Amino acid sequence: MNVLFVLYGDLSGNSGVPLKLHARELARLGHDCAVALPPGASTEDGDPIAGLRIASYAEALAHPASLFADGRPADILHAWTPREGVRRFVAAYLATRATPWVIYLEDNERYLATTSLGLIGMHEETILQHTEDVISRWTPDGMPHVLRHDHFIALADAAVVIQDKLRPEVPPWVPCTTVMPGTDLAAFAPRAPDETLRRAYGVDDGERVIVYPGGLNDFTRPGIESLCRAVGLINARGRPCRLLRSGPVALDFLHRLPPQVAQFVRDLGALPRAELPALYALADVFVQPGKNHPFEDLRLPGKLPELFASGRPVVLPDTNIASMLRDGEDALLHRTGSPEEIAEKCLALMADPERARRIGEGGRRFAEKHFDPRKQAAILEEAYRDARAAFDPQIAARLWTGASQDEALPSLVARRIRLLADAGNPNGEMLRAHASALEFGVARARGLEAGMAWRDAEMIKRDAQIEEIRGEVATRDGHITNLQRGVSDLNARVAELGHVVASRDLEIQAHQRQAEVIRSSLSWRVTRPLRALANLWEAARRRVRGDQRRP
Incomplete structure (x- = not known):
């Protein structure tokens, strides 16, 4: 098969690592893989996979057959998450050639969409007060569209999810398979710590080491700070311990921590991937901080497969894949994510090396069972085959046209499930009823948006009238001001004349007094x-x- 992955960002990002491992193992199975990257993403790869062709979206759309050795276009598209840029690429690609495609889910996409809009002031409780066009203008290509991503999933020929908790995000007419991320079990196999590296990282003799590899952002910051404070508590309780953290974006809160806490945190920055296995080998304990949260629960942090594979005990929150783990055998689970609880879990492991060893070995077995890239690639290959076998090119041709790129996604979904019902789907009546509900929703939304547009136009007219009235008022205010100035001038003249009259009155009175004097004289x-x-x-x-x- 020719497999075209469609990624939303750089290959150096979090999604690039599992994508390249899938491509590597699919190549071993005899398949040819290529990946299309969005505008602005680097097509250079510092950790290349042999045979993986890297192209831009534009190149993949213009020359689809040139991406593969046999000169044919893709046999299957693998859309890596329902981000808006990926959605537009897939729609453009399918409009020119009917191709089965798979949607891949690895996150709580709705949380990402609403959080992204919240950053520009469009908070969740007000999102639905805006039109789709307004929301679209504020949605980056690298993020899911809050009104479109779920309908895009519903248009897929098949879905692949990173963990079972994401299955409810996939509608029932889309076949769904769980394919967990693989990790390089050989590269991250348990190994003895490098004492020279310990000293290079500032670890003193007798200090225990907690390793945390992860980036800093608004979501991870509280958890990482709790981990740092936990390390301070461990030291305060008499167990020398140091946290080695690696990852992009420097820890920006260390200056706010007490000195007796911050001194035990070493921020190594972003290390090359080739150096991570040696860093992991220094760990006595791995800690994934955080707590149960709608976003945390529907993802699988990319570091976890590597940490489990390294054979050291992992302390992680009771969320996402925790339900697959045996607490105390494969890992230790924390419930609150507080510094006190993390410190307690780590101290218990440091006080019982044999138990720590058993849990680390249990984690390694868990990685071999669930994160073996060859096993996961075989499951992915089967999902591709099933999608191709069930693919109906006539349905695809009627669904994906040049005009469909501008059509409302709920309308496309309604058309697709009607086509599936007409093709003999055993749940045809249910699909038709759902299509009718979607079509009514689209009509209702269009009616509301038309009403909003009419009201907006009326408001513009009224605003213009208000401005006109304001202009008239301003003109009249000018006249009134001029009249007031005239009245003021008249009042000043009257006052002046009053002074003249008063002066004349005084003169007359003086003359009258003189006349009276004369009349009374001899x-x-x-x-x-x-x-x-x-x-x-x-x-x-x-x-x-x-x-x-x-x-």
Whole structure:
């Protein structure tokens, strides 16, 4: 078979390690493997697998047959998780050639989708208040789409899950197989510790070593800090102990820890994979911190297969694959993830070397049973064969068209399960009923989005009207301001005139006082008869003049 893996990121990421191991073992089984990587991902691989061809999405879409030695395109697509970039690639690929495809699940995709949107302020309780277009604009290609990833899973010809707890994420019409990640059992086989390396990493004679290989992010930070504090407690109880941590992103909280805790933590940074087996051999105990959580429960940390294979006792939370383990025989389980509980588990192992040895050997047997890459590749190969055998190219051709890339995914799922029902699926009536429910949901969503679009348009109109009214109000406010200025000017003029009138009133009063003085004087009284004669004389003259004017 020609197998084309479709990865969402770099091969150097967490998913790249198990993918390359699957490719290596499939090649041993006679299959030809290639991997398509998204734009921006490096096509260089520092730990290459012989025969694994690496191509970009664009190259794989443009020249699908050039990826394989026999000059044919892929016989099967292996979509590595339902991330949005992977979904678009698969839709584009299937639109040009009918090919069976398998979806691979390794995480709680819904948690990843909602958390990713939460980082930009679109919190889970408000996500459904946004349209699909808005959510799409804020969903990176490397993350699942909160409204699309589950429908993408429902379109697959088969599903492969990393652990059984992910099976409920797969709808019943999609065949599902559990394929656990393999690990290099030879590279990580138990070995004696390198004393020179112990000294190079600053481990003192007599100190016990806890090894934790893992990256730092917002999700892992609380657990790693609890582990560091547990190491402080172990030392405080008289057992010299040092934590050797490796992984990308430096521990950014060490300065917040008490000095008597931080001094026992050695942050080695990201080590080359070739150096990890020697680091693991220094461990007296491995600790996977954390606690039961919706995200933690549906994943399988990539380090666990390597830790179990190394033959040292592993202390891990009672979540994800813990139900497959025998507590006290294959591993030790912690329930709360608190520093006190982790310290207690580690101290118990350090105090009983024989028990620690037995648990480490039990973990190694568990790895050989569940993480053998050859066994897991054989299971994966069988899943591929079953998918190809059940594949109906006519259904695929009717489902995956150029137009389907822009079609709502629930509509595609409804069409697919109707086609399956029409092809004689024994659960045909149930599939048709489910298709009807999906179609109603799509119609309802479109109606709601149309209503939202109409309301948005009305709001835009009203906003424009409000702005127009605001403009008119601003204009009138300007007029009022001008009138107020005029009134102020008039008031100032009135006040000025008031001052003038008051001044004139004072002058008149002064004149009246002067006249009163004159009238009350002796000369005024003596000359009164003369003034009376003058008045009579003036009146007589006016009468004479009047008589002369008559004809």
